[in-house]
Amino acid sequence: MSTVPRNRRTSIPDIRARKGGEPLVCLTAYTTQMARLLDPHTDLLLVGDSLGMVLYGFDSTLPVTLDMMIAHGAAVMRGAGRACVIVDMPFGSYQESPQQAFRNAARIMAETGAGGVKLEGGEALAETTRFLAQRGIPVCAHVGLMPQAVNTAGGFRATGRSEAEARQVTRDAEAMAEAGAFAVVLEGTLEPVAAAITAALPVPTIGIGASPACDGQILVAEDVFGLFSDFTPRFVRRYADLGSQIATAAAEYAADVRARRFPGPEHCFLPKAAARSAG
Structure with missing residues (x-):
């Protein structure tokens, strides 16, 4: 249960203040009804571009559009009254320039009412993150395994196994925190590397396939509730078999x-x- 009073929504400062404290409980949500069910138990609901695979049956997150993210973001906001809602920026909506990222992030926030946006990328996106943060757009960073870079990475694979990979994901996380990200999602990162990053960063880390030392944890809700029967990722614990x-x-x-x-x-x-x- 969130420690934020029932009569107000969890804010970005609330999330940031949980660094080193009670772990943040985070799940994905894509619909109003799911948001209503999860809201009393979570600190943060992520409208992830994973909806492309979970709801639409795409092979990756790459076909997800800005309009799709806005529609689902608005739906989740209608169902969530207490959790902080963050919306993913889809592939192609922010990589071109900081100005493009601001236009699209501002549209997401204006049309959904969400508390902030999440974008994938490390050192290469630090300038964009700083540009957004300085203009009133709260940014949650996402480093490590980055689904939008699946073609570059050659598939969905954990990172940090070599010294070079460990150094790179560490630099990525540090660059995004220094640029003004209020939190950093660490996905598919070798456990000792994720734990070391968590200890070093001044902002909360949110792990998915990372480390219990992270300041919070996030999973895809449909994985948690057993709505997929064909495959369960290694880092998921199923708490129900609704499928x-x-x-x-x-x-x-x-x-x-x-x-x-x-x-x-x-x-x-x-x-x-x-x-x-x-x-």
Whole structure:
């Protein structure tokens, strides 16, 4: 349960102040109903561009558009009253220039009401992060395994295994924190490297496949709740198996419809006389 009072939303300063304190509880959310269910239990809800794979069936996050992120960001804001909501900037919406990033980030915040944006990249995006932060756009950085760079990296693989990789992800995290990022997501980063980065940074780290030493943890909600049966990433713990429950419920519904057990009289709108007789 968040430590922020129930009558106000968790703010960016609240998130920043949790450095070295009680771990931040973070999950993804893409819809109003999921946001309503998760909001009482989380400090931060991320409208991740992972929705491209989770909801739309894309092979990567690259096809996700700015309009998609804004639509889902607004939906989550309608369902979340307490958690800080952060919206991912999709591929191609910020890499061209700081000015392009500001225009698109400002549109996300204005049209969704979210508390800030998240963008992937380290040293190369530090100038952009500083440009946004200086103009009132709170930025959560994302370093380590970066899904938008999947083609460059040659797939989804953990980083920090070699000394060169460890130095690079450390430089990336430090550059983004120095540029004004209020938090840094560390994804798919070797545990000792992620722990060392967490100890060194002045802002919270949020781990996903990183380290228990991180200042917070985030997972894709659908992974946590078992809505995918074909693959569970190594770094995920399933807390429910809703996928199989949904499949079972769908099978029972189909059987009832085919056997004409559903709908029954109690599910129909009947004339008053017939309704009294049925009662």
